[in-house]
Amino acid sequence: MSLHLVTPSEPAQELAVEDDLPPPGKGWRGHAADTCYILLKAGGFLATTYLMTLGLPLLFFLMISGGDVELFFAQLANFADRFLGADPDRKVGFVNELKFGLISLATLVACLRLPGFLCEVNEGLREERS
Numbered sequence: 001m002s003l004h005l006v007t008p009s010e011p012a013q014e015l016a017v018e019d020d021l022p023p024p025g026k027g028w029r030g031h032a033a034d035t036c037y038i039l040l041k042a043g044g045f046l047a048t049t050y051l052m053t054l055g056l057p058l059l060f061f062l063m064i065s066g067g068d069v070e071l072f073f074a075q076l077a078n079f080a081d082r083f084l085g086a087d088p089d090r091k092v093g094f095v096n097e098l099k100f101g102l103i104s105l106a107t108l109v110a111c112l113r114l115p116g117f118l119c120e121v122n123e124g125l126r127e128e129r130s
Contacts, residue, residue: 038121045117046110053106 026034065071083091 034125037124041117041121041124045113049110049113050106052109053102056105056109057102 061075062072065075083094086094
């Protein structure tokens with residue numbers, strides 16, 4: 001593209017549009033930027049989903065203790081003592097049930113949050129295009 005100088009004493013000339021410019025569209029950098037945006041948003045979505053999942057059992061135990069922190073830690077100590085005193089087969093069974101429960105809870109939280117996440121990503125990509 002050539003440089004056109006216009007001085008105040010000369011009338012402005014129409015600039016010729018060069019035909020060798022590529023049509024407006026998204027190149028590989030645009031696609032890479034969209035991919036990075038989606039990956040960053042998805043990483044944040046997964047991190048907050050797992051933090052919510054780990055916080056829900058804490059909230060449950062705080063609710064059944066009535067918000068009393070001493071009672072909460074007494075329940076937690078009782079829970080830990082019973083776990084440590086159990087035989088190995090029962091420990092393995094409990095850990096497997098705990099894994100299943102937390103994975104199910106994480107899946108439920110992710111399913112509940114997914115429509116909002118998709119709308120947020122869609123709006124972010126739409127703003128980027130304009």
